[in-house]
Amino acid sequence: MTSEGKPRGYIQPAKLEEVWFHTGTSCNLSCPFCLEGSKPGDDRIQFLLFEDARPWIDEAVELGVEKFSFTGGEPFVNPHFPRILDYALDRRPCLVLTNATDPLLNRMDKILPLLEKPNPLSFRVSLDHPDPERHDASRGKGNFRKALDTLGRLHRAGFGVSLARLASEFPDRAYLPFLEEAGLPPDIRIVTFPDLKLPGENPEVPEITENCMTTYLDREKREAFMCNFSKMVVKIDGRVSVYACTLVDDDPDFDLGESLAEAMEKRVMLKHHRCYSCFAFGASCSER
Numbered sequence: 001m002t003s004e005g006k007p008r009g010y011i012q013p014a015k016l017e018e019v020w021f022h023t024g025t026s027c028n029l030s031c032p033f034c035l036e037g038s039k040p041g042d043d044r045i046q047f048l049l050f051e052d053a054r055p056w057i058d059e060a061v062e063l064g065v066e067k068f069s070f071t072g073g074e075p076f077v078n079p080h081f082p083r084i085l086d087y088a089l090d091r092r093p094c095l096v097l098t099n100a101t102d103p104l105l106n107r108m109d110k111i112l113p114l115l116e117k118p119n120p121l122s123f124r125v126s127l128d129h130p131d132p133e134r135h136d137a138s139r140g141k142g143n144f145r146k147a148l149d150t151l152g153r154l155h156r157a158g159f160g161v162s163l164a165r166l167a168s169e170f171p172d173r174a175y176l177p178f179l180e181e182a183g184l185p186p187d188i189r190i191v192t193f194p195d196l197k198l199p200g201e202n203p204e205v206p207e208i209t210e211n212c213m214t215t216y217l218d219r220e221k222r223e224a225f226m227c228n229f230s231k232m233v234v235k236i237d238g239r240v241s242v243y244a245c246t247l248v249d250d251d252p253d254f255d256l257g258e259s260l261a262e263a264m265e266k267r268v269m270l271k272h273h274r275c276y277s278c279f280a281f282g283a284s285c286s287e288r
C-alpha cells in the first residue's frame with residue numbers, strides 16, 4: 001500500500017528476455033552523477049567472478065533468455081569480465097555498457113577476436129553531452145574524444161554500437177557532427193537517461209498506485225518496464241543474487257533471491273523513487 005493506504009502499483013513479470021550482470025561498481029572514472037556511485041576501487045557491488053556468473057548464464061539459457069547485458073562500473077576494469085563475456089557470447093547476443101576509455105582500449109586485442117563468436121556483441125558508449133568540454137568536466141580531459149574515437153573504431157571493426165547520453169537542453173541531432181567525424185551512422189541508437197539520483201538517495205516523488213498504472217499507461221507501456229522482461233544479477237557482501245531490474249540495486253527489498261525462475265514469479269512493487277522515472281519518463285537501460 002502507498003502511504004495514503006491505496007493499492008501500490010506493481011509489475012507481474014512476463015517472460016525473461018534479458019539478463020543483466022553487474023560486473024562491479026569499480027570504475028576508472030568517478031563521474032559525480034553516476035547512477036551507480038561508481039569510482040576507482042569502489043566495491044558497493046563487488047567484482048563478479050566467472051564462477052559467480054556461470055550458473056546464472058546457464059539458468060537463463062534454460063529459461064529461454066534472448067540476450068545478456070553487462071554494466072558497471074566499467075566492465076573492463078573487472079579482470080574476470082573477459083572470461084564471463086566469452087562464455088556468454090557462446091550462448092546469446094551480448095551488450096556491454098562502457099565508457100570506452102583506457103580499460104577497454106587496453107583489451108582491444110582480446111575484444112576484436114570476439115567478432116568470430118557465434119553470437120553478436122555490441123557496445124553502448126557514454127557520451128553524456130554533445131559538448132566535449134561538458135563531457136570532460138565530469139569524465140576527465142580528453143575523454144570525449146577518446147570515447148568517440150573508440151566508438152568509431154568498434155563500429156568499423158563490425159561490432160554493434162549505440163550511445164548513452166544524459167537528458168539536457170541539447171537535442172540528439174547535436175551529436176551529428178561528431179558522429180560524422182567518427183564515421184558513425186547518423187541514425188545510431190541513442191539511449192537517454194533522466195536524472196536518477198545517486199544510490200541511497202531518496203528524493204520525494206509521487207507514489208505510484210494501481211490506479212496510476214492503468215489510468216495513465218496502456219498495456220504496451222506497462223510491458224516496457226524493465227522489471228517486466230529483465231532481471232539483474234549482482235554481488236553484494238559476497239552473495240550473488242538477482243534484483244528486479246538494473247535501477248534498484250541499492251534497496252534490498254528488490255532482491256528477489258537466488259534463482260531467475262523464482263524471481264520471475266515475484267510481483268515487483270513499484271516503491272523505489274526510480275520506479276517513478278520508469279512510470280513518468282519511460283526510463284530504461286534496455287535496447288529492446
Ligand code: SF4
Nearest residue numbers: 226227245274275278
Ligand atoms: S525502477 Fe523501473 S524497472 Fe526497476 S523495479 Fe522500478 S519500475 Fe521496475
